[in-house]
Amino acid sequence: MTIENILSPWAQNVSPSPTLAVDAKAKALKAAGEDVCGFGAGEPDFDTPSFIKEACAQALADGKTKYAPAGGLPELRKALAQQYQDYGVLEEANPAQVVVSPGGKYSCYLAILATCGPGDEVLIPAPYWVSYPEMAKLAGATSKFIFAGDDQGFKVSAGQIEETLSANTKLVILNSPSNPTGCLYEKAEMEAIVELACRKDFLLMSDEIYEHLLYDDAEHHRPASFSKEAAERVITVSGFSKTFSMTGWRLGTLVANPTIAKAVASLQSQTTSNATTFAQFGALAAVQDWDQAMQAVQDMLVHFDRRRLKLLEGLQAIEGISCLRAQGAFYLFPKIAELGLRSEEFSARLLEEEKVAVVSGHAFGAEGYVRLSYATSEEVIEKGLDRLSRFAMSLD
Numbered sequence: 416m417t418i419e420n421i422l423s424p425w426a427q428n429v430s431p432s433p434t435l436a437v438d439a440k441a442k443a444l445k446a447a448g449e450d451v452c453g454f455g456a457g458e459p460d461f462d463t464p465s466f467i468k469e470a471c472a473q474a475l476a477d478g479k480t481k482y483a484p485a486g487g488l489p490e491l492r493k494a495l496a497q498q499y500q501d502y503g504v505l506e507e508a509n510p511a512q513v514v515v516s517p518g519g520k521y522s523c524y525l526a527i528l529a530t531c532g533p534g535d536e537v538l539i540p541a542p543y544w545v546s547y548p549e550m551a552k553l554a555g556a557t558s559k560f561i562f563a564g565d566d567q568g569f570k571v572s573a574g575q576i577e578e579t580l581s582a583n584t585k586l587v588i589l590n591s592p593s594n595p596t597g598c599l600y601e602k603a604e605m606e607a608i609v610e611l612a613c614r615k616d617f618l619l620m621s622d623e624i625y626e627h628l629l630y631d632d633a634e635h636h637r638p639a640s641f642s643k644e645a646a647e648r649v650i651t652v653s654g655f656s657k658t659f660s661m662t663g664w665r666l667g668t669l670v671a672n673p674t675i676a677k678a679v680a681s682l683q684s685q686t687t688s689n690a691t692t693f694a695q696f697g698a699l700a701a702v703q704d705w706d707q708a709m710q711a712v713q714d715m716l717v718h719f720d721r722r723r724l725k726l727l728e729g730l731q732a733i734e735g736i737s738c739l740r741a742q743g744a745f746y747l748f749p750k751i752a753e754l755g756l757r758s759e760e761f762s763a764r765l766l767e768e769e770k771v772a773v774v775s776g777h778a779f780g781a782e783g784y785v786r787l788s789y790a791t792s793e794e795v796i797e798k799g800l801d802r803l804s805r806f807a808m809s810l811d
């Protein structure tokens with residue numbers, strides 16, 4: 416064995432997450448005493464609602480410290496199945512169609528792994544979440560990208576998908592509200608894509624992890640709820656991380672037709688076994704007392720919305736930067752191309768010269784843009800905007 420062939424093709428080809436890397440770099444600078452304005456965070460900055468933490472603590476006290484069924488705690492799967500029936504995603508509240516995983520990220524990975532292999536193509540609208548192409552690669556499938564810039568609200572049309580389809584297209588990925596853009600698909604736009612999926616016979620993975628983080632009275636639409644046929648071919652992925660500020664708990668969900676759900680549960684049983692047992696009891700409390708859970712989310716949204724508008728206004732006021740009014744998640748995705756730097760150089764120099772951390776659009780397949788997370792305080796937003804504005808002016 417030599418150093419050249421010690422790693423498998425999977426390990427050789429996979430890239431580490433660039434968003435986690437930016438956040439880590441900003442945190443390291445901060446730890447070294449630098450006054451960093453971090454807009455890199457991919458997680459809410461609030462604490463988990465206390466009633467959820469208490470339910471988990473109670474489960475620990477009660478000794479819920481052993482393995483649970485691989486697909487999730489039966490009572491949690493049942494409660495989620497009921498919820499997805501209410502959403503119109505499931506025709507019947509069938510727990511066998513729900514899998515609880517260690518994180519929405521793992522749900523996405525298993526959705527891809529369960530359906531795609533060598534020879535299959537995965538269509539990924541760009542700007543995309545950084546992990547999708549890597550997951551497709553790990554499944555041995557090929558990724559194809561479809562670009563949608565700010566001129567089309569960062570949303571691909573059914574027509575664009577149709578032009579890109581080939582006989583090998585197995586899966587198309589949707590993520591609304593989107594990371595990195597914060598944009599949402601309208602119902603009609605989503606319906607056209609679902610109609611195409613049924614007509615051209617491909618699967619959809621709908622990553623709805625930001626489904627509850629909405630502003631300006633925007634509405635979230637679940638493609639699996641559109642028709643019986645849609646429910647057959649849409650894999651719905653979500654989780655507790657973003658909605659309830661539970662990123663460290665590692666709890667994701669997946670809802671799919673029985674064949675796919677069973678395969679996902681089998682893959683999970685052989686790779687990670689169940690998501691942490693006592694953590695699932697916290698999630699169960701959230702689903703069982705949904706009103707209280709949604710009230711906690713509303714409280715966070717008040718802060719998120721104020722920050723969103725502050726950041727949006729500030730960005731739009733900077734000459735050379737334009738930014739769409741995104742209505743979901745906690746990201747804005749301004750265009751910086753007019754300032755004359757490639758986005759990787761832009762973000763590197765911004766961190767170096769002004770100690771402001773943003774993620775290069777390049778990482779999301781969107782040159783000319785950067786991602787700013789407003790999961791940070793208004794104070795940091797104000798200070799960061801001042802620095803960003805000074806940086807933009809220095810580029811003239």
Ligand SMILES: *Cc1c(COP(=O)(O)O)cnc(C)c1O
Pocket residue numbers: 457517518519520521523544590593594622624654655656657662665666667
């Ligand atoms: C954060 C995120 C996820 C999953 O997060 P987990 O912490 O693994 O639950 C999935 N998709 C997108 C687009 C995300 O931003």
